[in-house]
Amino acid sequence: MLFDTEPKTSLSDLFDREEEVEKLKRGLNERLILVLGxxxxxxxxLILSTLNSLGIDYVFIDVRxxxxxxxxxxxxxxxxxxxxxxxxRLSKKEYIRSVFEKIGIEVEYPVKVRIRGEAKDNLSKVFEALxxxxxxxGKVPVVFDETQYLKYSTLGLRPxxxxxxxxxxxxxxxxxxxxVGLLHDFLGLDDPKSELYGRYYYTVELKPFNEDKSKEFLRRGFKEVIVEVKESVIGEAVKELDGIVGWLVYFGKLYLERKEGAIEEVKEIGSNLVKEELKELEIRSPFYLLILKAIASLGKAKWKNIMDYVTATTGRxxxxxxxxxxxxxxxxxxxxxxxxxxxxxxDPIIRYAVLK
Ligand code: ADP
Ligand code: MG
Known part of the structure; x- marks a missing residue:
């Protein structure tokens, strides 16, 4: 179902993105693929639906x-x-078990891990087995979802x-x-000091849907559950939430539940989510939020406008x-x-969250 809030796992539930799916498929023979957005x-x-459609075994690690x-x-x-x-979740369980046992790792179901010896050695062994x-x-894709968080690992995973x-x-x-920038910092593909410096990487980048696509997405989602929705409602939702599919899904789901006030509700709940994500920034420096506020309130801001705003607000x-x-x-x-x-x-919800 299009308005399901979990990540899609099947191409039949994935709206649009045909080009990106093809691009990802073409890249599967490369050494390193970055999926950005x-x-x-x-x-x-995108990744789950594409890999599932190929019926191949893969490993998916949610770093968060x-x-x-x-x-x-x-x-x-x-x-x-x-x-x-x-x-x-892999299909060739027996074979996998045998490979893992050969290197001295017992795979227990349901999964329990007791590390014997160095953690890093264990990690190396698992990857050797894979x-x-x-x-x-046949090549095993190993997905690290939201890789930038690995920069907090003390293990030094880049080498x-x-x-x-x-x-x-x-x-x-x-x-x-x-x-994206943090991911690049972590990998250091363009940093001569990094072990990964100069390696070729294949990129798949996801952009927001344009206005027409966003409207089409909502129409298709409502049609799927046989609910008629006025064009004006669809227009309003897209105007407020833009082409970020996660918010559109959320809107669709809420609209089916309560109709009135669904957009407002997405903005409220969404901005709470965003605020959690912004917390990390606040810890780092009070200026980040101020700068975000400057940009959000101006809509579009040149460097000087931001500087003026910060100066006027803080008095320095x-x-x-x-x-x-x-x-x-x-x-x-x-x-x-x-x-x-x-x-x-x-993202309009970030804008809403910082101005609230
Ligand atoms: P990301 O990994 O970039 O944060 P997700 O894959 O988790 O994004 O998607 C966010 C939300 O949008 C989820 O509810 C997911 O089901 C939905 N979604 C993402 N892409 C599509 C798509 N192409 N078609 C339909 N729903 C989608
Ligand atoms: Mg994700």
């Missing part, structure tokens, strides 16, 4: 699940558990990714990131270098974008 744009859905927002750490036990529970499976039975890239030809790495001038740096971080995290020297907020 802001939150709720459909990255996880292994990241603890309070301690800001990534726990290796949790990472291994995620990997193991993903393995249980590689072996890939070499014998590990470089090792997979260089030596494990049975594995295709698929990394997604909502915080921020250092130029500081403002540049903070704007860059906001862009890296996908909260704002820069088009023709003007900054704007990428």
């Amino acid at each position: 802001i939150r709720r744009i459909g990255k996880s859905s 699940k292994v990241y603890d927002g309070v301690t800001r750490k990534v726990y290796i036990e949790k990472l291994l558990e995620e990997i193991y529970s993903s393995l249980t 590689n072996e499976i890939g070499l014998k039975k 590990f990714f470089a090792h997979i890239y260089d030596y494990m030809k049975g594995i295709t790495l698929i990394l997604t990131g909502s915080e 001038k921020v250092n130029n270098a500081t403002l540049y740096r903070e704007l860059n971080t906001l862009m890296n995290m996908g909260f704002i974008e820069k088009v023709d020297e003007e900054y704007r907020v990428t």
Whole structure:
């Protein structure tokens, strides 16, 4: 169902995105694929639906699940558990079990992980086993969803990714990131100091739907459940929520439940979600929110407009270098974008959340 709020897992539930699906399929022979786009744009859905449609075995690791927002750490036990529970979905269970047993890892169902020896050794062993499976039975895509959170791991996983890239030809790495800049910082593909420097990577980028597509998405979703909805309602929803499919899904679902006030409700609930995501920024520096507010209230803002706003609000001038740096971080995290020297907020709900 189109208005299902879980990530889609089947192409029959995936609206549009034919080009991106084909692009992802074509890339599956590469060493490294990056799937990029802001939150709720459909990255996880694209990957799951595409890989399921091919009927191949793959591993899907939701890095958010292994990241603890309070301690800001990534726990290796949790990472291994995620990997193991993903393995249980593989079809060639017996074969997989035998490969894992050969390297001394017992896969128990339901998944329980007890680490013996060094955590990193365990991780290497798992990947060696996956590689072996890939070499014998066809490449195994290994997806790290929202990879940027791995930068909080104390294990130093970048050399590990470089090792997979260089030596494990049975594995295709698929990394997604909502915080595109942070993902790039973590991987360092363009940073001479990084182990991954200069490696070729294949990119699939997801953009919001345009106005027509967004309207078509809502019409199709309502048609699927045989509910008639006025064009004016659809127009209003798209005007307020833009082409971010995650919000459109949410609207569709709420509209089916209560009709009146569905848009407002999406904005309310959505902005609470966004506020949680912005918390991390607040901890880092009070200026981030102020800058976001400046851009949000101006709609589109040039560098000077932002500086004026911050100066007027705080009564003191921020250092130029500081403002540049903070704007860059906001862009890296996908909260704002820069088009023709003007900054704007990428998502109307973020805009709503900071202005509320
Ligand atoms: P991301 O991984 O980029 O944050 P998700 O894949 O979780 O995004 O999608 C966000 C929401 O939008 C989910 O409810 C999902 O079901 C829905 N969705 C994403 N892409 C599509 C699509 N192409 N067609 C229908 N629903 C989609
Ligand atoms: Mg996702």
